[in-house]
Amino acid sequence: MQIKKGTEIEVRIDSLVYGGRGIGEYEGKKVFVDGVAPGDKVRVSLTRIKPRFMEANLREVLEEGAVRIEPRCKHFDVCGGCKWQFLPYEEQLRVKEQQVRDSVERIGGFSGDLVGEILGCEEPWFYRNKMELSFGPKGMLGFYPPGYHYEVFDLEECFLQSTQVAEIAAKVREFARVNGLEVFDKKSHEGFLRNLVIREGKNTGEIMVNLVTAPGEFSQKEEFVRLMEGVDSVWWTKVFQEEGRRTRLEEELLAGKESLVEKLGDLKFDILPQAFFQTNTKQAEMLYSLVVEAACLKGDEVVLDLYCGTGTIGLFCARQARKVVGVEVNAAAVESAKMNAKRNGIENAEFYLGSVDSVLGELPKADVVIVDPPRSGLGEKVVDGVCEFGAARIVYVSCNPATLARDAAWLRERGYSLEGVKPVDMFPQTSHVESVAVLSR
């Protein structure tokens, strides 16, 4: 059979690779497919043909792999949120741990024995502290299916959000329907309602609601505020656009207090509507505790917290270090970090706005460097800069095992040895995996 784009073939899925795609083999070539489980026999249609691998779209599952289970949520087929629901949680953990081990071995050239057992979630459902829903035509409020930018499906159930959050979403949906509020149309740029963002302090019980709209008259504002009675912080955010591109936001506090308070360990964090905060509160506490443990602080160290976001990791370390210096490129996050230091009475932590690659030379010498970069990792230039500090330990928090393994290999060339890697599951039911790696000189 001549193989070309669109050709349909049958393939058995051997395993899942980083990013969540399944991998099988056809006539000596690897085939990558989305939406499949290990052991599945599937019919797929080829979309890309390369000398060593092919990519394909799933057409039909011919035989289900033994590990498959019935997805819990009725929206599984359309929603891109929980794509691994068809795997039991133990199997999700096994696959994630193996993916980290594979990256460390194949990309980094290290022994896979350095990878420890994955730290799973006690509760693999209802863990999200933030839900961002989109309004759609005919009173719908839900998510865009993967690959769709204009059509929202109505979210009737979601096992990642709490009942309280679901109830607020249902109330707002009804409010929009009853009042006949127009939904913003991404094509014509007309209409009003865009998103509903609900945040929940899992350890404090506080709730923040942010109604995001296009600029315009909100004549039912008072009624909306009454509807949100009991919510700790109610915001209205207007998104301004020019030629289809966001130019600025205008935020108005409608009721309650400005920020939502969340507790991690014994620290309290003020979270403003636009600020980044780890979405799985319980696992964030576990992750940060692991980082502090890995840093082996005795009290007299200078610690750098690079890519510090709202300063959570640095603040977790501050009481056990002489000084913490955080660097972050997002101005709102740096403001939050400073605010959170003050709120917790921490005086030995400083946070600076800047891009890590351009400010490394201006930072003090450090005993411990903690890095938590985006998926693209550090890159060789930042690895070089980090090595200049001569720190005894580097703690590397990573959301991408491939770039972690690559960077760890560069650090090895410059005198650091990898002591261990601990995978952590922050996002059950998805293919994402976080890791904490420790390197020492």
Ligand SMILES: C[S@@+](CC[C@H](N)C(=O)[O-])C[C@H]1O[C@@H](n2cnc3c(N)ncnc32)[C@H](O)[C@@H]1O
């Ligand atoms: C994975 S998050 C980590 C945030 C924080 N450590 C936490 O746990 O909440 C990565 C952070 O790096 C920031 N960032 C991305 N590129 C950066 C750069 N070149 N320099 C400094 N910060 C950067 C992002 O804004 C984001 O806050």
